[in-house]
Amino acid sequence: MNRLAVSGDLPLHESLAVFLGVTGGQWLIEGDADPLKALLLALAVGVGIHLARCLRSNDRD
Numbered sequence: 001m002n003r004l005a006v007s008g009d010l011p012l013h014e015s016l017a018v019f020l021g022v023t024g025g026q027w028l029i030e031g032d033a034d035p036l037k038a039l040l041l042a043l044a045v046g047v048g049i050h051l052a053r054c055l056r057s058n059d060r061d
Contacts, residue, residue: 011053015046 019042023033 011046011049014049015042018042018045 019038022038022041023035026033026038
């Protein structure tokens with residue numbers, strides 16, 4: 001069944017947590033954070049979580 005993505009399906013909180021974790025870790029370890037690298041990693045994790053949720057919901061149908 002096709003359905004539109006609703007805000008509950010988008011992993012915004014998880015992506016934000018990854019972004020903050022990466023930038024915080026870089027800042028603590030290196031003394032400087034690279035926000036572009038953290039943003040790309042957070043987007044990749046968010047896409048992965050979204051795909052996993054889509055696959056899991058398709059298995060239930």
